[in-house]
Amino acid sequence: MDLTPYRLGPGDPALPAVLTLIQSSFAFMDERIDPPSSMHKLTLGSLSEQAETGEIWGIGHPVQACVFLTPKPGSVYLGKLAVAPNARRQGLARRLIDLAATRAADLRCSFVELQTRIELVENHATFEALGFREVGRTAHPGYDHPTSITYRLNL
Template sequence: MITIAPVPSDFADWQGLLSLILQAFSYMDTVIDPPSSAHRLTPATLAEKARDETAFLAHDGDTLVGCMFLKPEAASLYVGKLAISPACQGRGIGRLLLQAAEAEAKRLSLPALRLDTRIELVANHATFGAWGFEKTAEKSHPGYDRPTFIEMRKTL
């Protein structure tokens, strides 16, 4: 049974969480440019990120299978580092995490969710589109003269 819950205050498996994120994002390594910011994460920076943002974990029993980090903005709740274990993808875990994000946005009186996805990851665009997100912008990472990611938004 999949459970979704905020990261508990006594959570200590930051290395396990980092491994999950890196495994979930590994398919991007040969596809996207610039490289994923996930490669700059460490257990310590993840712990700091969880203190600064709201992090949710997905578990299948005692096994960590997914995560996301949420950051309030002026007009939306930003969804970042949404990661699902490759072995567990296609089981609705991403949708469950986004339902938790929607509940958090409503709790914070924010009218929308926002996320960024790389321009090359067309399948992600389609998945987020099926979940109610709409493309709102194409943007570039610093130093790039072409779009490198798209912004998507879901009005709640």
């Protein structure tokens, strides 16, 4: 498999595979997190919009790993990082996180930021092992307790 990340544009023929990859990779969360994942709101239209206003990157043909990158003031937000089960433990997530850091540096940003749910402790350990540090906790609207942890990777 070619491990070179490539950028997908609006209407890219690979967007349906990205949507399926995210839905299948995030499905395990349904019984573990509250509120439900925003993944349930994704459509091909919203993926095309993300590709136009932000960035979607993939690895593999068909797509075996993907990530959304969204430029923010001073940072790049990393979202919807997904790797197919049969492609895990090959460094694809690391490759996409490295890409996020490169894109942030290209945009003269000083950090990459992401959020993960409180309940997903295995994600916390993974992101910390990749150099991210917790910088805050937030609650989704209508919740009186933290539901997400914000992590930052300083460049």
